[in-house]
Amino acid sequence: MVGPNFRVGKKIGAGNFGFIHLGKDLQNDEDVAIKLEPIKTRSPQLHLEYRFYKSLTNTDGFPRVHYFGPAGKYNALVMDLLGPSLEDLFDLCNRKFTIKTVCQIAIQLLFRMEKVHDKNIIFRDTKPENFLTGRKENQEQNKVYMIDFGLAKEYIDFEGRHIPYREHKSLTGTARYMSINTHLGREQSRRDDLEALGHMFMYFLRGNLPWQGLKADNLKERYQKIGDTKRATPIEELCKGFPEEMAAYLRYSRGLKFDEKPDYNYLRKLFTTIISDGGWVHDDIFDWSELVMSQPSVTQDSSPPKDSQPRRSQGNNAAAAPAAAGGAPAAGAQPTKASARKTETQDYTTCCFWKIKKKK
Ligand SMILES: Nc1ncnc2c1ncn2[C@@H]1O[C@H](COP(=O)(O)OP(=O)(O)O)[C@@H](O)[C@H]1O
Ligand SMILES: [Mg+2]
Numbered sequence: 001m002v003g004p005n006f007r008v009g010k011k012i013g014a015g016n017f018g019f020i021h022l023g024k025d026l027q028n029d030e031d032v033a034i035k036l037e038p039i040k041t042r043s044p045q046l047h048l049e050y051r052f053y054k055s056l057t058n059t060d061g062f063p064r065v066h067y068f069g070p071a072g073k074y075n076a077l078v079m080d081l082l083g084p085s086l087e088d089l090f091d092l093c094n095r096k097f098t099i100k101t102v103c104q105i106a107i108q109l110l111f112r113m114e115k116v117h118d119k120n121i122i123f124r125d126t127k128p129e130n131f132l133t134g135r136k137e138n139q140e141q142n143k144v145y146m147i148d149f150g151l152a153k154e155y156i157d158f159e160g161r162h163i164p165y166r167e168h169k170s171l172t173g174t175a176r177y178m179s180i181n182t183h184l185g186r187e188q189s190r191r192d193d194l195e196a197l198g199h200m201f202m203y204f205l206r207g208n209l210p211w212q213g214l215k216a217d218n219l220k221e222r223y224q225k226i227g228d229t230k231r232a233t234p235i236e237e238l239c240k241g242f243p244e245e246m247a248a249y250l251r252y253s254r255g256l257k258f259d260e261k262p263d264y265n266y267l268r269k270l271f272t273t274i275i276s277d278g279g280w281v282h283d284d285i286f287d288w289s290e291l292v293m294s295q296p297s298v299t300q301d302s303s304p305p306k307d308s309q310p311r312r313s314q315g316n317n318a319a320a321a322p323a324a325a326g327g328a329p330a331a332g333a334q335p336t337k338a339s340a341r342k343t344e345t346q347d348y349t350t351c352c353f354w355k356i357k358k359k360k
Contacts (some may be wrong), residue, residue: 002071006078008034016150017041019278023078025066031081032066036074045150046075053079053151055119061112061145082145083135087128089288090204097204099243100280101287103271105131105144106201106249108284110271112146113197114264117190123149124188126196127174128203133292141292142284145146155189162259163187175226176209183227191256194267198250199230202313205242243277245270 005026013020018037026031037046047068055061063080070076083354086105090097097105109131116123123146130148134140151172155163166187173182179195182188203209211229216222237256239247249270256262275282 002034002076002078003067003069006032006034006067006076008071008076015148017043018046018074019136022081025078032078033063033081035079036071037077039070039073039075044075049149049152050077052119052121052152053077056115057119059115061108061115062145063145063147081135082132082147083141084133084292085129086131086133086144086204089133089286089292090128092291096207097287099205099278100275102201102204104275104282104284104286105204106197106271107268107282108144109146109197110264110268112144113193116146116152117155117193117262120154121152122155122188122190123150123152124173125151126177126193126200128200128226133288137291142286142289148260153188161224162189165258171223175223176212177203180227180230183223183230187258189258190262191253191258191260194252194253194256194262198246198253201249202238202242202246205246210238243274247272 001055002023005205007024007026009022009024011019012033014020018041021034021036023032023034024030035046035156037044037050050065053063053065057064063082065077065079067078068076084092093101102334111315124146130146132145132147134143134145157163164187167185169185169187171178171182171184171185172188173196174190175183177196177199179192179199181195182192199209210233211226212226214222214229216225235247235250239250249267252267253262272282
């Protein structure tokens, strides 16, 4: 049991530092999701995540949180149970989404990201695994929710000032989608959330990104290569064969100043223009809409293989000191056959990568 009335059920997901379980609210018989973090973890972050979720809890497109507290050896965060992630649905649709689907995802996610930013939070972990649809049981399979505030950060301080521009920051986020400025060690701000969304949209349209599958001897070099390839790929080439507005989106987000407030309406307009120019109807019917209805309910374990998970060296706010030894992903490790799959998956697994500190 968690708290007074939540029963813990089977595991449905595994994150970088804990597990997600199915659960039940025994008071009203409603299904819930329960995120568990070992109490003894070196870098607790679930309490911060709870705070972020709480500030968004009655906002459209974010799960409500019902409880946070200890449960045996764990801290538990109880929230609404949602449906499959965009990555699950991408697989279901043979790893390509149509332009209409991507535009409708984009419009919803720009509303979500705007809400997050309105609450003085930057997300810093855009990836398809962190966007879930609602459950078909609730007729919410066409609504995209945002989850996972494990790397989120407040970008406005208690006096209302934007955090200062900094360099030499650790990489926080997921290498495949993160902005070029993040690769360059620049403090993240609203612009980076938007650029990462743009990379994800192009991933959905193209089926892959040019910086996937790069070979490197270690994680640090790998992230460097991903960043170099991002910089070397002209936007026009990345977006070739797709509506010009896709390139405009990326140009705009990459062109934003560090503390500039993005024009979310302008960006949404780019996608509504693509929809109307294509002769489509903006009806929030997605490529998966029909398919999902014929699938069993989502109770599968959607977790990546355990060995592909770099440990989250430190939960949260980069305001805290860089993680002491031990927590960082094995940046110095040489690839071996055994770690081949691990290396392959590391560019889409959340990282919080600090320069290696030698343990004395
Ligand atoms: N509310 C939820 N309902 C259903 N599945 C969830 C929910 N929250 C998380 N999950 C599943 O668990 C996975 C990991 O959860 P997440 O909060 O993203 O943890 P992490 O920070 O470790 O990535 C998600 O990608 C998703 O598949
Ligand atoms: Mg996640």
